[in-house]
Amino acid sequence: MRKTLYVLLALALIATAAGCNRSKTNGKKLTIAVIPKGTSHEFWKSIHAGAIKAQRELSTNGAEIEIIWKGPLREDDRDQQIQVVEGFTSQGVNGIVLAPLDNRALARPVEEAKSAGVPTVIIDSALESNSIVSFVATDNRKGGMLGADRLGELLGGKGKVILLRYAEGSASTEEREAGFLQEMKQKYPNIELISTTEYAGATREKAKSASENLLNRFGDDVQGIFCPNESTTAGMLSALQDIGKAGKVMFVGFDTSQTFVDAMRAKQLHGIVVQNPFNMGYLGVRTMVEQLQGKLVEKRIDTGVTMITPDNLEAAETQALLHPPLDQYLK
Template sequence: MVVLIPEEVRVMTRQLHRILVVPVVLVTVLASSVALSSGTRSASAQRTALTHTGRTVRQLKMEVVVKTTNSPYWQIVFAAAKKAAAQFGVQSLGYVGGPSEADINAEITLIEDAIAKHPDFLVIAPTSASALNPVISKAYKAGIKVIIIDSAATTQNYTSFLATDNRLGGCLAAQALARAIKRKTGAARGQVAYATFQSGAGSLGARDAGFVQCIRAFHGISVVAHKDAGGDPNPGGKPLSIAADTLTAFPKLVGYWGDNLQTLQGAEKAFQERHVNHSKVSLVGFDNTAQEVTALKSHQLDGTILQDPYQMGYGGVGYGILASAGLTVPRFVNTGVTVATPANVNGRVIQGLLDPVSKRQIGFK
């Protein structure tokens, strides 16, 4: 039996103790002739699972459908899912996503197309908390195991959900911003603003709620603006303009938070174009590329919240295999959330999350 040992991660804040969770036991993999048996199941499992008596791991079919292919984040998910599929020998029917995270209809069409291929399981990252419910339910009721990753869907018709605790992520962003403000100005007080990438996305809504809740603990800080980028995938488009407008409207601003990569990069560009004094105004974001790593090291960025998309991709396939074998899988898997700052950016754990494709130790050689 192949066993993956969880990678333990040090406490990043006093409130946070996390373990990077991968399936403890993925599946017995001996050769392509190893059969998957349905075994004895509970009544609920019988209602929702197809039997695979006599089938092998290499006969399983899967597809990964994410919000968009035009993002480094989702490319990490794909890389991890492809690694898992290759290592366990399952057949991939595709790794697809819409033209942008705002294109809900495109993702619905992609999932419909995937259902028509009759896969054993689907790994899906929903663009909307509710709009995809009918098509997700269609797949589930057809006997396809549905592994949701990254963002929640409000339907109950899914097998397992792997995601960041986004509310905690938003809270950690608020704390990081307050600490940066205090470090630069001597006190956690003043005007701050934040931007959301797209209203209605479940993960972003949770982040924003966590941010608002936890920033209130700092009584000297007031939130003076909340802007919506309307799902514009171009950081130099609306994410830039809303950040620039906020800086103009509030010249005494001491802090800004972008709740995803595009809103963060839009703010980075606005700070650069407006020649914002980084010794007086703090900037925190969510997610990263190599650009943010450089900004952290040069103290142009005070912090960014790191998710674990690599684990979502690899684990999504892993749990899909387990569910297809007839095993009961967790309803929810918290994949962890961590704050990267200029102080810890060179640490091993942070480096593994910043560059997971080359530096994470998940999976097999």
């Protein structure tokens, strides 16, 4: 008899817990808006694929999830990204997963979304706001430090180096740049930083133009270069190739593309700091859904960062990072 009572009590507790989760979401489909900084770079495609993987897994497990993917056309269009956030808030989506273009400008719309009952998980770049559910991203400062260590190693601890920055207000790249400079100054005092204040802008074209200007000024002196994201790395690589200096200047970039892999095999790029954007998109969506289901979520989730060089390029773990299954989720 007592055993039967224990069983009935346990079943009642399970039913109550399940009921709490159902009441939290009202048993309805959850609509999650995923808002990247842009949509053209491979990085954002990987985040999109990871978000779709999470949606499919959660749906298989009984949660009906809809993912809406929408970002600004340009990665420097703060106003458009703000409008996208405000639009989804007005539509009454259940949650937002956002990679903010600007760590301050996007704070107000995120706080307004929270006031309207729409929570936000931040991915990729930090936001200066306490109104977020969680921050799911790379340890960007560590990524910049890895870049400095690779370049310092390549140069034997001495030489002249350029840092080409990305864009003001981009918290992720600002952290990488800060980590790079911190590590360089602390560990490689005999390396001279001859340019650290130039910004590339949001596109490969702007990055190439900025790179050409830097190479025109410092091309005869520079021995090492670090770039903190995909577009800056692509622009600098193209500029170096155009003047026949690709491979002659030690060059470490950030993020990945097939162009970068080919350049590394050709000894024109000597290292890339690689994030896991697929995992970022995946964990961003899962974290939001868990929050909506009433579960406790971590305030900071590190999605990992790795240095890839010609020496570990062909390793299985490296290839998995370089070639996430985009076609499986985006076609």
